[in-house]
Amino acid sequence: MSMMKIGDIGVQGDVILAPMDGISDHPFRSLAKEFGSAISYAEFINAREVLSNIKLIQKKVVFDRSERPVAFQVYDDDPLNILEAALRLMQYKPDILDVNLGCSVKAVANRGAGAGLLKQPDDIRRTFELLTTNLDVPITAKIRLGWDEDTLNYLEIARIIEGSGGKAIAMHGRTRMQTYSHPARWEAIKEVKQAIKIPVIGNGDIRSVADIDRMIGETGCDAVMIGRAAVGNPWILRRQEKSVVSRAEVIKVTLEHLQKSVDFYGELNGVRKFRKFLKRYLEGLDIEPYRMQDLLSEEDTDNLVRILHSLLNK
Ligand SMILES: Cc1cc2nc3c(=O)[nH]c(=O)nc-3n(C[C@H](O)[C@H](O)[C@H](O)COP(=O)(O)O)c2cc1C
Numbered sequence: 248m249s250m251m252k253i254g255d256i257g258v259q260g261d262v263i264l265a266p267m268d269g270i271s272d273h274p275f276r277s278l279a280k281e282f283g284s285a286i287s288y289a290e291f292i293n294a295r296e297v298l299s300n301i302k303l304i305q306k307k308v309v310f311d312r313s314e315r316p317v318a319f320q321v322y323d324d325d326p327l328n329i330l331e332a333a334l335r336l337m338q339y340k341p342d343i344l345d346v347n348l349g350c351s352v353k354a355v356a357n358r359g360a361g362a363g364l365l366k367q368p369d370d371i372r373r374t375f376e377l378l379t380t381n382l383d384v385p386i387t388a389k390i391r392l393g394w395d396e397d398t399l400n401y402l403e404i405a406r407i408i409e410g411s412g413g414k415a416i417a418m419h420g421r422t423r424m425q426t427y428s429h430p431a432r433w434e435a436i437k438e439v440k441q442a443i444k445i446p447v448i449g450n451g452d453i454r455s456v457a458d459i460d461r462m463i464g465e466t467g468c469d470a471v472m473i474g475r476a477a478v479g480n481p482w483i484l485r486r487q488e489k490s491v492v493s494r495a496e497v498i499k500v501t502l503e504h505l506q507k508s509v510d511f512y513g514e515l516n517g518v519r520k521f522r523k524f525l526k527r528y529l530e531g532l533d534i535e536p537y538r539m540q541d542l543l544s545e546e547d548t549d550n551l552v553r554i555l556h557s558l559l560n561k
Contacts, residue, residue: 251285251446251469254385254414256316256342258470260285262459262484265417265450265474266320266345266389270523273309274507278500280314282481285470287314291347291361294323294332301335308339309511316342318387322350324359324367326374333378344382346374348390348404349419351426362391362423365404372407379412389417389450392435395424401435402442409443417448417472437466448472456486479527494532498559501528502552509548518548534558 251258264271264279266288271279276287289307296303310317319341323329333344348371350361357363364371371388378386388408393399405416418439420431431451440447449468453459454476462471473483480489481500489497504524509517522543529539538554545551 249470251415253286253316253343253387253446256385258285258316261463261470262486263288263448263470263472264477264481264484265472266290266318266347267474267478270478272306272511272520273311274504274511275524277311277314278504278507279477279481279484282484284484286343287317288345288472289317289319289341291320291322291350292332292336294321294325294328297321297332297335298328306511308336308341318343318345320345320347320389322347322355322360324364324370326370326377329374330377330381333382337382337384341384343385343387343414344378345387345389345417346371346378348388351391351423356423362394365391365400365423366394366398368400368403368407371404372411375408375411375413385414386412387415387417388413389419391419392422392425392432395422398422399435402438405439405443409445413445415446415448415469416443417450418468420449420451433462433466436462436468440467440469446470450474453483456483456488459483459486479524479530489531495559497528497532498555501525502555504528505548505551505555514548515546518546518551529558532558 249261260283263286264284268290271290280287292304292307319336321329321332347361348364355361390404392401418436420433420435436449446469448470449462449466450472453471453473459471477483482489482492505521508521512520542554
């Protein structure tokens, strides 16, 4: 098993579930951990919510001890807000504090936070200097290539982060403007890996087990981070293709994930929030459209469990 160090935190394994707002919540992360996700990255946290009313982010800071190492990710456009929010988040005892420099959503990026901060390298330097001198946990960042094709400053940003005490960088090989459309540029991950000494986590467009090894082989990155392809497919985190997983196993894991969701959010919310996963779990199981409709509109946990069981003997 490969071992990477982020500051003094030992990380076992080289496949990590990516932070995804509304998806990498505590239920999914704890499942992902069972499948070998090497770091439990929580969904991004708005520094302003932490500062105005920390109760707003209560659900996002929950984790089990078994999930460690746990990374909390913060975003804002103001270094001092990020520092203050990070200090307050320390009460929940994450192992790693990550700064989001990659979010492309307009409401975030256009106010200069997330990928918007890539346009302000001095603010990134200041943020990292403040965080690394005032916090006791390793500080990391998740970045993109730059704002757009004319401002590809990822190497400059990576060096600034390392130079001001950052302990790892997750690199998503797209610009802000490319959101999720263009293919991710893996060469840039290699360039970052060669430019700095701290661990580099490669991210973008991994869809298969072969892709994991190809990204590591082509870029030399220390670990990979998988987002969309892990939704409804935690098997990829342990390098197993879903196509070889039995129907019974898929349904067993679907039920396990559903249970975690209901335990965490309560009956109704737990079932509703689970739908985006349910759809993806059942892909490839050859379920008739009318049945799928039933499954995706069911609001009662017991009924849903019953229907899922009935699919076992199909
Ligand atoms: C629905 C959704 C929510 C996301 N939320 C976050 C987030 O909170 N923080 C973050 O750093 N990246 C976020 N991302 C970006 C992913 O972490 C990842 O960089 C991106 O999906 C590319 O990886 P992939 O091709 O494996 O999906 C999000 C992506 C998606 C699709």
